[in-house]
Amino acid sequence: MTKPADVSTKIEGNVSSEAHSMTELLEIQRAAFLRDGIPDANTRIDRITRLTALLLDHGDEIAEALTVDFGSRPKELSIASDVAGCMIDLAHQRRGVKEWMAESTSAKVQGLMGFKQRVRHDPLGVVGIMGPWNFPLQLTFVPAGSAFAAGNRVLLRPSSITARTTAVIAKYAPDYFSIEELAVITPKHGSGSDFAKLTVDHMFFTGSPDVGKSVAQEAAKNLVPVTLELGGKNPAVVDVSADIDKAAKMLADARMVNGGQVCLCPDYVFVPEAKLGEFTDKVMARWTANFATIYDNPQYTSTINQKNYDRIVDLIDDAVSLGAEKRQVIPGGEPLPSAERRKIPPTLLTGVKAGMKIADDEVFGPVLSVYPYRDLTEAINHIASNPHPLTMYWCGDDNDNLKRLADNTRSGSINGNDFALHMFGAELPFGGVGRSGMGAYHGKTGFDTFSHARAVAYSSMPFTVAEMMSPPFLPRDTKMGNAQMKLWGFFNKRAQKKVRK
Known part of the structure; x- marks a missing residue:
């Protein structure tokens, strides 16, 4: 993997993703993520705003490309689904990001006793997003917005079946993003199965259950977590x-x-x-x-x-x-x-x-x-x-x-x-269950999907857990263990009585 020190200059915009292989793009984004650290709220909001502009500024051309890809498809549907249809969630991500990314504290009473607990909501790093042909932009740009809100970099692969639509996005993306932030993967980079083999930090796939199985199998080889948005009757x-x-x-x-x-x-x-x-x-x-x-x-x-x-x-x-x-x-x-x-x-x-x-x-x-x-x-x-x-x-x-x-x-x-x-x-989650998928996104659920809930515990107590759980064990430790068993037994018997009632 490329390390931050190996990247001498920051890659600016107007560089086509097709100038690099998929593996190189992954290394570039991972190096940039490590170099720049966790992005602040303004950076995340700016990325979502630019993602939104990429769609809105080229809506007519996107609709025309979709018509060509399908052979016959009304412009009104393409605008409503693949352009305007993305706006609800992108706007919601932009509004919610500051609140969602803030550390959350818990167990405040224990904190007063010296046992402080909080949860960070950290980005994962580089997210790979694979989209289907039926709504090739809505089903890639909406999860990309969630990934940006969570502070990640994105490798975006729309369906190769809708190649003309992908070409439009690939053409204009460098005007809005450095490839360090967002890189559009086109058929020139390779197949969907090649993309599924990348060691990204999270793989997001929308498509059929059969292809979803293949994506999950490839991701499992690298222990890459996956979200699968599939179909069903x-x-x-x-x-x-x-x-x-x-x-x-x-x-x-x-x-x-x-x-x-x-x-x-x-x-x-x-x-x-x-x-x-x-x-x-x-x-x-x-x-x-x-x-x-x-x-x-x-x-x-x-x-x-x-x-x-x-x-x-x-x-x-x-x-x-x-x-x-x-x-x-x-x-x-x-x-x-x-x-x-x-x-x-x-x-x-x-x-x-x-x-x-x-x-x-x-x-x-x-x-x-x-x-x-x-x-x-x-x-x-x-x-x-x-x-x-x-x-x-x-x-x-x-x-x-x-x-x-x-x-x-x-x-x-x-x-x-x-x-x-x-x-x-x-705020409603979108996702399947069983054969129709695993995981979900939209709203805060999407932010959570592309974040790592990282526990932070800090002690200023006068004793340590380490001491309590390592030899030598003294008679007082035996008494304490017995007292704990009696106390938890009491609580459990009380719970059993409530169930019987």
Whole structure:
């Protein structure tokens, strides 16, 4: 590793990250971190502000690049998600950093006796951030903001699939940052698996569970801690209390965000059996009203590439071949699905059963499966018996049924009556559980993810623990040990009585 003494001059801005290898960039950032020490609040705020400016100053060009990368993607969505969509958390990090980085004291009574205790919130050093293709900037810049708030340097690797968008960021980043602070890793540096091998101080990955496993395995070889933001088949449950029209419209819209290519999109829905026909008809009506044309519609997001297009079409065909019923919105005369445009029409499936690939695989496309239920237990058992999803949707009142669903299932989050609502709560953590991920970020949770809570204990007491725990042990030590056992026994018996009551 490069040491601070080996770096004779500080690297200023306007140096492209592509002038160095990934390993060199890591060494440059680590040396700078050790040379400069822990950054103060103003430095951290300045970095978050420059990160924000990088997005805002080039929003139009970023949106254009995303359209090219996808083939068809509305500018409005790109601005809302990958530019403006980052601002809530970046602004919150900027506001909270001074409070969060301050040392926190505890056990004040013991402090008066000479046993002082406090916790430092130290940066880790260099953080590696790997992003996915569906929201290549939101899912890299937001964690980068958290890493900056915590005082770290950042190696940022957006997805190579959205190469044009990455190129825009790599082109302008040197105008805002020295590579000692932020370095953009491009496909020219190597593959994602190469990046996962870096001995950074924390690796942050957003993507599929299968790739996440690989990243975790590579990081484990170097004992690098990881945060994994993964996906899953997100369920939705429509309660008997729900307004079917509102529920159908919301879930129909939520399924079509970014062409269904969102880790938070609802994948399947449980609907009261008596309302199944009404619900499915209203979903189809909503899609029909929203998509009068698809083939030449620039607002209809294309599937990102041919591989994913073929995968989604195969999931639909497999389900139909095994007995599922398919309903699609295909405007008159349009050749859909279209491999040329990589556009798959909004598709609703009923009669999905075990053994169909779509029953197990995350769709990540414009397909919604609908199941009927007679009792909420059926929905709960289905959700609980499958891998934990990233989120879960509830349509209905905030009632006992919702509590019952929450108590008997696991998911990264729960959203009621709207899509991805928890993304807009500044202090709500974002993260999965089980197969949908480990760790979380957003708000102070993000700051904590990229910080080390470092305990500091200081004594001015008239005796030492060292003396008490090392030979020779005298009769007084035996008496003290016995007294402790009696005291803790008393406390435990009292606790047992409270439990019995």
